Amino acid sequence: MLMTVEEAQQRILSDLPPVMPKERVPLLQALGRVLAEDIISDEDIPGFTNSSMDGYAIIAQDVQNANANHPIALTVKGTIAAGHPSHQPVHHGEAYKIMTGAPLPPGADAVIQVEWTKKLSDNQVLALAPVRSSQNVRPQGQDIRRGDIVLHAGHPIKPPIVGILATLGIATVSVYQRPKVAIVSTGDELIEPGSPLGPGQIRNSNSYALAAAVLAAGGEPWVLSPAKDTKEAIRAKFLEAATQDIILSSGGVSVGDFDWVKDVLSEEGSLDLWRVNMKPGKPVTFGHLHGHPFFGLPGNPVSALVTFELFVRPVIREMMNVHQWQRTVLSLPLYESFTEIQDRRHYVRSRLVQEGEQVYVWPYSKQDSAVQTSWIGVEALMIVPENSGPYQAGDKLPVMLIPADV
Amino acid sequence: MLMTVEEAQQRILSDLPPVMPKERVPLLQALGRVLAEDIISDEDIPGFTNSSMDGYAIIAQDVQNANANHPIALTVKGTIAAGHPSHQPVHHGEAYKIMTGAPLPPGADAVIQVEWTKKLSDNQVLALAPVRSSQNVRPQGQDIRRGDIVLHAGHPIKPPIVGILATLGIATVSVYQRPKVAIVSTGDELIEPGSPLGPGQIRNSNSYALAAAVLAAGGEPWVLSPAKDTKEAIRAKFLEAATQDIILSSGGVSVGDFDWVKDVLSEEGSLDLWRVNMKPGKPVTFGHLHGHPFFGLPGNPVSALVTFELFVRPVIREMMNVHQWQRTVLSLPLYESFTEIQDRRHYVRSRLVQEGEQVYVWPYSKQDSAVQTSWIGVEALMIVPENSGPYQAGDKLPVMLIPADV
Structure with a gap:
């Protein structure tokens, strides 16, 4: 029985390094x-009781019987602008013109908005409506x-x-401080972007996609050059990486002859977890290297980013004392049928579709974990339970919302 | 009749400046x-047809009758690692051990995964199951x-x-290039963070919240010192700001005696739009200053950020040729009744609540646009149509999802 995603998350989060040190920034x-x-x-x-409207600071009781047919005249004693408090008290029958945000003068208990008044002269105004005590007033400490x-x-x-x-x-x-995350891709076939490809070679894309994901999660990436597929090359690179707060590798975690990641991890640190009951991402590996969390992510670009999202991002967030790292999960109806049945939990790259009032989840048709272009426009991962399906259009499934293209 | 939010958006987006120039970055x-x-x-x-599994490159036809009780023996001619293509052709009855990502050798049309084989010796392997032609193969250009x-x-x-x-x-x-956005707060009462407050003074927070919102939207903020509430001070500051791609002011757009923003805008450029039928944010102002979009945002901190979200962010995104700037809007049931009725469209700061399979929208109880702490934890703006309500728990309303705390 493979571990479930939740068991793996629990295992990983049960043994977190200390929260990062602090620093002070502008x-x-x-x-x-x-x-x-x-x-x-x-x-x-606010530090002082103030007006929430442009109007007149008054005593509410003075205008309690005011209406358009029976306006009440008040004597305007002055104007109070924001930033310029007045210390003159307001008496019955008096008003101060007051601006939004200006301190209420002593004695006043309400503001009548300018739209409910009529100016007669510079020192007389008519109130056309009643206001309650405290109306249009923001009390100190609100x-x-x-x-x-x-x-x-x-x-x-x-x-x-x-x-x-x-x-x-x-x-x-x-x-x-941002956790420093070392990133090591493994594989003889990897060439850096910008260099020409030889036969059988591909470009190292995981290092860059993972570095970007680290930045988006709040960490600070450090990309090492890729390790060749020998045990000693991988060991040397991992020891170089083990100076950082978190170590990520990609590739070399499956059952191939040159998949040395687990061996080196076991020898130099501890291999705590290998393989999770999920698709994509099954061969994901977790352990510790010189006391730091180590993630052996799969080499397939899609698998690397899905396992980063589910396992690495929570650790980066927790190391900064953020416990609310979960994405919003909504139960949404399928826009089309989804008939693929997997024994593993399936995280299906999807977009959202709105039709009338209803939002649907619409899985992409290409779910091959090597197909990088299937990430373009992804808005959500639809979560298909283990051994479940087929699902018809309209059936509801849990959908994890992720920021567009993350 | 005040303009609707959609009319205002349409007005603002109908007169966009040219898309920003380009630059090249690592x-x-x-x-x-x-x-x-x-x-x-x-x-x-991929640039070459390759294996999606660790296993053996074979001719599928050779193993079409293989099963656990009737394994088929193949001669292993060698091993192909990723990055190391083999040019030796595979003949009937032969296999090459092959690693994930390694180029398929000539003649082979499928890979049988290692889990479905049994190794007899270094040069003999048993196939325990059939594979189809192309199985576990990623074709070039897939x-x-x-x-x-x-x-x-x-x-x-x-x-x-x-x-x-x-x-x-x-x-x-x-x-x-990121649009450069000048930010000018207006008000005699404003003091910079870090300086002591005098009577009736408050700190300039909008400049910093708006600068952060500009960064989050992809722009480059330039915060000017706040302008005093005189027409000439505001004019001088606006002319300084008018060198940038977009100009934002906050405050001074209502009906107070010292609300000079609209006057200065009319004199120095054009006032295209004032007041939108929304809450918060009604006094929002839009125009052009020396050919650049100018937004006069309200001074209340909540109003400033809501109007930024609805009117400024779309312009920043469009200036970088991004047309999909709309946030996801879901129709969600209310978690509690919402009884406030407004004549204006109401954008209600809310969070999401999950109960069982259902996600609800849960408006915050404090909706005063001066209460900044009401932003803490906001996950969505619930959109309450003009003159509608009251709504009971379970009634559905459109909900605009925004990244936590944006």
Whole structure:
């Protein structure tokens, strides 16, 4: 019995290295990084009660009987602009013209929006409608209270979070260092892009696709030159790679005569896991090399990226204290029948189709794990349970959403 | 009648500036950029017919009657490793041991996987099952044919695309330059993060949140210092900003006494659109300044990001020739009732909840557009049509998925 994907994930995540050290970066450079400290506010946000409208700061009680047929006149004592507080109190029968975001003057308890008023002169205005006490007023501390934990360490920093940090006055942010990920492709047939191909040779694409996937997951890739298919060449390359936080290899994990990855891993570290009941990606290998997580990914380009998504990305995220790394999984109806039956769990490259109100999952017809072009436009991996099917159009299956083309 | 969101989008997109110029970058730096050339393959991929399994290259006809009780013996003539083609032809009754990815030798038309064979000696193997002609063989050109247009200009470069480009031998990639986006916040009350607040002052957060959103959309932000609330200060800042490809301001677009953005835009360029029937974001302003698209976004932090998402991001993407900028919209049932009725289209910050097989949309209870913390954990904007509701739990509404916290 092969391990299930969940068993493999559990095994891999049960033995994580420590969370990465911290570093401090300017606010805008923190985008895409992960918070390494709890953010506790030392002030109220907003810091003062203010107007949410352009209008007049008043005492609500003064206009409680106002309407268009029975407007109520108020004396305008001045104008309060954002950034320019007034300390003059508002008395009954008085109003201050006030701009959005400006501090409410003492004595006022509401703002009547300019659209509900009629200006008579520079110092007189008519209220045409009633307002409640607190209407159009944002109380001090409405958003954040002094002492609140606003964000926890481990929170990914996306644009709105950058805005919240700016609001709190944070100009530099403590973030986790990116895990450094060594990438070694193996194979005598591999040639670097930009060099001419000889007979039987192909280009090393996995190193670059995996480096890009590492970047997208928040890690820092280090691409080594490919290792030849000898045990000693692979050993030398792995020992060079073992200085990094995570080591990825691709290729050499199957049952071929020159598949040395598992042997070298066993000799230099530990082979903890080999083969998972999934398609593509069955020969995926996991272990430790000099205390660092080691992933032996399959050589097929599609298998390499699917196993990266399911096993490597969670480790990169967890090493930055991010526990919510799961992709959204939706149950969606099939757009067309899917008749292929596999004994292994099948991760099927798919796109989404909208018809009327309904969204369908539409598997690509080419699912060969060597066919790289089958990744173009992929929006989801449809998850077909082991030994299940055939499925008809309309049958529902779980669908893991992935950012377009990841 | 205010313009609808779609009318505003159409107006904005009907008058786009030219697509950005191109530049050439190393392959891995192309991640997150957009292809600026069609990628036409000048070779077949795979470049030679090869084995998809570790096994034996044979003539399928030789083993058509093989089974476990009636194995068929073949003479092993040698081993073919990946990267090491053999030019010796395979004759009837012969086999070459072959590794995954190695070129098929002349004469062979199939590979029998090693698991279906039994080794008798170094030069004899038993076939325990039949294989079809072409079985476990990847024909030359299966993935890509010489002359194929593999990718079109305008394709976003995500990790699998990096892999495909590497496979094609492309070491440097032609990508569109990132549109340069000037960002000007307006308001006397604004103080930069890191500086102390005076009475009535708040920190400039929109410039940083918008700069982060520009980066996430593929643009290159340039944050100017905030403009004071005088017409001349705003004019001076806008003229400084007008050297960039796109100009964003935030604040100063409502009906307050110091809302000069529309006036300056009208005087120095053109005011094409003001106010859209949406919440948040109603006062959004669009026009042109010295021939460049100009967006006057509202000052409320939530409104600024929602209007960025709906109006600015599409322009940044289109300027890089990306036409598929729409987010996935799903029709999802409400997890709880949503009783707020608005005359404007309401974009409601929400998260997704899974219960059993069903995914629900769960709007946040705080929807005040000044409450920045209401962005934390947002996974979707639920779209509530104009003048509609109340909605009960289970009612379906369109839900725009956005990357977590964008």
